[in-house]
Amino acid sequence: MIPASFEYVRAGTIEEAVAALREHGDEAKLLAGGHSLLPLMKLRLATPEVLVDIGRVDAMKGVCETDDGRLAIGSMTTHQDVMDDPLVREHCGVLAEVTAMVGDAQVRHRGTLGGALAHGDAASDLPAAILALDGTFTVEGPDGRREIAARDFFVDYLTTALQDDEVVVEVRVPKLDGDWGWRYEKFSRVSQAWAIVGALGLVKRTNGTIEEARVGLTHMGAVPVRASAVEDALAGNGPDAIADAAQHAADGTDAPSDLNATSAFRQHLARVLTRRALEAAAG
Ligand SMILES: Cc1cc2nc3c(=O)[nH]c(=O)nc-3n(C[C@H](O)[C@H](O)[C@H](O)COP(=O)(O)OP(=O)(O)OC[C@H]3O[C@@H](n4cnc5c(N)ncnc54)[C@H](O)[C@@H]3O)c2cc1C
Incomplete structure (x- = not known):
């Protein structure tokens, strides 16, 4: 060692x-x-x-509001500081909720948002959250800065769209003000462990109808994935459509088999956790 x-x-x-x-x-x-x-x-x-x-690069720490109405979170912000940040709690509480389920207190005080995302592990909780939020990555390299959408960032197992000479400077997420509800359901072998499967449900309700639903799945393939079949099935419907829609949570995924779970068991978990997450998110 x-x-x-x-x-x-x-x-x-x-x-x-x-x-x-x-x-x-x-x-x-x-x-x-x-x-x-x-x-x-x-x-x-x-x-x-x-x-x-990069532990002493203060320019990559902390949270602020951007001119286009989003939150910019410095990549070196620790998990604990993300959870405690007043702007995150007010405008993107779902990120605080998911971050609180990352490892234990020791991990959350040392580990950073940028590190968890740049590592590109689909078993991590935060990649699926940033994907469901339609977040973006601001990265800096020798030729300046560029922005990468979360859907383009995660390329393969432990592989991202970052070049060898690029640094993730900050992660931008939308403010979920208004009628959004959310829930992250994480199934682990023991408390505070990595997710065998995780499902994040985000639901925007207007007059009792689901205007928009988003589902991010953890550990259902080499990269975090959106359960788009579920999202499509719910748009414009009432919460009573959730149980049927959640049956499609594993469609198109490539869930791995390992010592903790077979692929089939992971698919079952995805369906159950997605239903629970969406029902809670829909209130
Ligand atoms: C015991 C334990 C339990 C854990 N449990 C969980 C869990 O339940 N859920 C979960 O999601 N995670 C878990 N983690 C992982 C934890 O969230 C880590 O903090 C995170 O994965 C990596 O963050 P880091 O800051 O430590 O990155 P590092 O380990 O320092 O770096 C990780 C990778 O990212 C690269 N990198 C880091 N920062 C940048 C940047 N700004 N730009 C470009 N590349 C960068 C590094 O070069 C490296 O390749 C656990 C870790 C441990 C040790």
């Missing part, structure tokens, strides 16, 4: 981080909270030659 030796570089600014990544190419890795990267290095599943520590 001892990592291979590596060079350590501390970046004080986003520009310094990008420059270090550019200099060292795919031999370098950013170090955020270290809660996903360091375990991989200890197992020698990852052997970066250079670690670029």
Whole structure:
């Protein structure tokens, strides 16, 4: 459990981080909270030659409102600080709810939003949440900044649309003001563990009708997925349509089999958890 030796570089600014990544190419890795990267290095599943520590880049911490009416959350904001942030609690409470289910208190105080997303693990809770929220990633590289939609960000297992020399600077999410309800249902082997399957339901109701429903699924494939068949079946219907619609939650997914669950069991969980999440979200 001892990592291979590596060079350590501390970046004080986003520009310094990008420059270090550019200099060292795919031999370098950013170090955020270290809660996903360091375990991989200890197992020698990852052997970066250079670690670029971004822990002191204050420009990537905290939450603010953007000119276009969204929230911008710095990628180095810890899970605990996301949960405690007044803007997140007021305008995007669903993100605080999902974040509260990530690991334990120790993990939430060290792990960061950007690290959890850039790691690209479909078993993590936050990728499915950002996908369901239609969030976007602001990333910076040697040629400046670009924005990547969440639906384009997660490419494959532990693989994202980030280039080797790009840093996730912030994540933007909409304000869910108005008639939105939500619930994240997470099924784990034991309390505070990774999701065997998770389902996030977001429902916007107008005069008793579901105007819009969104479902993000955790651990139902190599990347987080939206249960679009369920979403389509619910638009314009009443909450009594949820039970039938949720039967389509596993349609088009590629749920893995592992020591904790077979693919078929995961499909069953997706249907049950989606129904529960949507019923709670619809109030
Ligand atoms: C015991 C334990 C239990 C956990 N339980 C859960 C759980 O239940 N649910 C869950 O969702 N997660 C869980 N996690 C993971 C946790 O959420 C981690 O904090 C998160 O996955 C990684 O965040 P980090 O800041 O530690 O990133 P790091 O480990 O530092 O980095 C992860 C990867 O992202 C890259 N990276 C980091 N920041 C950036 C950036 N700004 N731009 C570009 N690339 C970047 C790094 O180079 C690395 O490849 C658990 C972790 C542990 C150790």
